[in-house]
Structures are given as structure tokens and as C-alpha cells.
Amino acid sequence: MKGDTRIGGLLIDLWEDLQNPDVLWQAGVLALCLLLGWLIGRWLERRLVARGGESAVHAFGRRGLKRIAPPTAMLLLVLAARPLLAQWHHVNLLNLALPLLVSLVAIRAVMFVVRQTFSASAPWLAAFERSFALLAWSVVALHILGVLPELIAALDGVQFALGKSKLSLWQIMQGAGAVLATLLVALWLGGLVEARLMGAQGLDANLRQVLSRVARALLILLAVLIGLPAVGIDLTTLSVFGGALGVGLGFGLQKIAANYVSGFIILLDRSIRLGNLISVGAERGVVKRITTRYTLLRGLTGVEMIVPNEMLVGSVITNETFTDPKVRIGTQVQVAYGTDLERAMAILVEAARAQPRVLADPPPKAFVTAFADSGINLELGFWIGDPEEGSLQVKSDIHLAVWKAFQTAGIEIPFPQREVRLLEK
DSSP, X not given: OTTTTSTTHXXXXXXXXHTSTTHHHHHHHHHHHHHHHHHHHHHHHHHHHHTOOOSHHHHHHHHHHHHHHHHHHHHHHHHHHHHHHTTTSOOHHHHHHHHHHHHHHHHHHHHHHHHHHSOTTOTTHHHHHHHHHHHHHHHHHHHHHTOHHHHHHHHHHOEEEETTEEEEHHXXXXXXXXXXXXHHHHHHHHHHHHHHHHTOTTSOHHHHHHHXXXXXXHHHHHXXXXXXXXTXXXXXXXXXXXXXXXXXXXXXXXXXXXXXXXXXXXXXXXXXXXXXXXXXTTEEEEEXXXXXXXXXXXXXXXXXXXXXXXXXXXXXXXXXXXXXXOEEEEEEEEEOTTOOHHHHHHHHHHHHHTSTTBOSSSOOEEEEEEEOSSSEEEEEEEEESOGGXXXXXXXXXXXXXXXXXXXXXXXXXXXXXXXXOOOOO
């Protein structure tokens, strides 16, 4: 074909073809390829649905085929039809359609992987999709206009010295693109591994999280090790950055590194698990999430606390549900001197037994704790099996029941009294 070396040569050749009625053959073949590609995509999607199953794999396959299969089939059909049609007619219209279809497949594939890896409600997702689509279509436009080779040559001419090696701006951009592509694939595979591990009922929850995080970290490292050499960047040239990173971790990032190491220790030794009610310092709450950097606690008042993992490893932690969720709660009441203590203690025990959250084993018990100035101190001890629900409500219900029973039985709850005597001189 003529004009391949000119700026916009493809567009000029296409314009010349448009003046010739033979262009109808190109338009017809292109339309047929697009229609057949769409039909093939729909057929593959229905074929997968017909196999049945509502598993995550089937749902994943349907979503992938719906977005990627039609443009991929169109691209393959255009690639097959171009050399056949070229024996009798020009194929400039098909040449123009190829980069457009390639960019469409790339955009849909990348966004499918991103949406499967990250939450669909992420605020940055829409901006990333627009930016990536703009970049892809810009590259296609530069290719069609014939400017892309000159731009690549200009970027390749800008070089930087890195140790004994030299890197061009084009190599750096290629490396960034390759690392981004391999990272997306690694994150996607890591998500699939995590989903399979989380569905494994035979493994402990903490162990599943450790294995999923280790698998994702290894996949990311493997992606970087594959992506950079794939575009000709020698990893040994990055040794200076590795040394600087090591110094940074040793000084400025030691707290962050300690939190990550502590996170893996917590996940491996299983001293703290999801759903445990723990107290660290002045904070007390239920463990809702354990990450490699912090642990999320939800207090009984609904307030969420982010606790660095280093604190959970380097300090004393009160885990109220570590081996046994049952906890003992004590409440005190004072009765007047002269009260039938056995009757008062029986009322306390019955008030506790009447509450559905109070366990029957161990049974609630009442004790005489002290002979105070204004009366006799009694303590009621009882056990509950759901401390994460809090103890204020059950204590309030017991106090109200005791108050009503004491009034019915004529038992007095004394209040402090002082006798003042005036001495005459």
C-alpha cells in the first residue's frame, strides 16, 4: 500500500478508496466480521449458561465473555479476512478497523480485570477507566496518523544514566506499562486465590488470610520480576534503589515494617481471631478485621478503633473470648442491718436466673462481701456467653427485677446516714 510512511497515510489511502465503488466490498466484509463476532460472543455466553451452575467460576466466565468475547471474535475475523480480501481489493478500511478493535479489546480486558480485583464502588475506578480509555484511543489516533513511530524514536532518544547502564524514556514507559499489566494480572490471580482460600472450610480463618496475603505478595513480586526484564530493563540497575529502600526501612519506616511483621505474627499464631472481644490499653471492642498493618476493633458503643498491630504484639491483651466466650459479671447491692440475708440472696439469684442471657451453668450465686457502715454488702455473680453484646442491658434488667422484688419483700436498701449531736457547753 502507498502512503504508509506519510503522516496520515492510512487515512489518505482510505479516502482514495472511498472514491471507488470497490470500497463496498471492504465495508461488506467488515460488517460481516462485526456481525459474526457479535453472534459468536453471544453463542459462547449462552453455551456457558446452558452448562448450568451458579458458582463463582461460572459467574466470572459469563461476565468475562459478555465484555471481551465479542470484540475479540471481531478482531480475529478481521485478521483472517484481510489477507483473503487483499488478493482482489484494497483493505485500507480493514487496516483502520484493526487498531480500533485492538484498543477496544485492551480497554475491556483491563477494566474487566480491574473491576474483578477491586471493589466496583471504589471512587477512583471511574477516573481510572476514563484515563486508560483516553490513553488507549490516543495511541490509536497517533498510529493512524502515522506519528507514533516518530514519537517513539524521540522518546527513545532521551536517555538517563543509571549506574553503568543507560535507560531511555521509552524504556521507562515500556517498563511502567509492562509492570502495570503484570500487576493487574497478579492482583486478579491473587483475588481468585483468595476467594478459593476463603471458601475452604477446613482451614482456620486466620490461616486463610495469611495464605491469601502471602500468595498475593508473591504474585506481585513475580509480576515485577517478569515485567521489567520483558522490556529489556536489567534488574541489577535497580540495586541502588533497593539499597536506598533498605536504609529507609531501617530508619524512617521501621514502625510500618514492625506493624506488618506483627500482623503476620498475629495471623499465624491465632492469638487474636475475628469476633474476639479484646481490650488493649483503654480500648475494648470486637475484632472485625485483621490486616497486615492494623486491626479493626468495633467498640460496644459502635465506635470503630484502628489499633496498630505492633501494640497487639508488644503489650498485654485481654482476650475475653480466646478459648471460652463465657465471662463472669458481678453486681453489688447493700441491704439494711436486720434484713433476712438468705431471703435477700435468694431474690438476687432468682432475678439473675430470670434473664435469658444469663447462663444456667455455671449458675448465678450471691455472696455476703462486707459489713459496711450503713448496711450489709451483697454481691451477685452470674455468667453470660455473649460478652460482645455488652453487659449494661442485662445488669439493668437484673437491677430492676431486684428493686421490685425487694419492695415486695419489704427489704430496705439503705442510704448513708449521719447523726449530728450538738453539745452544750
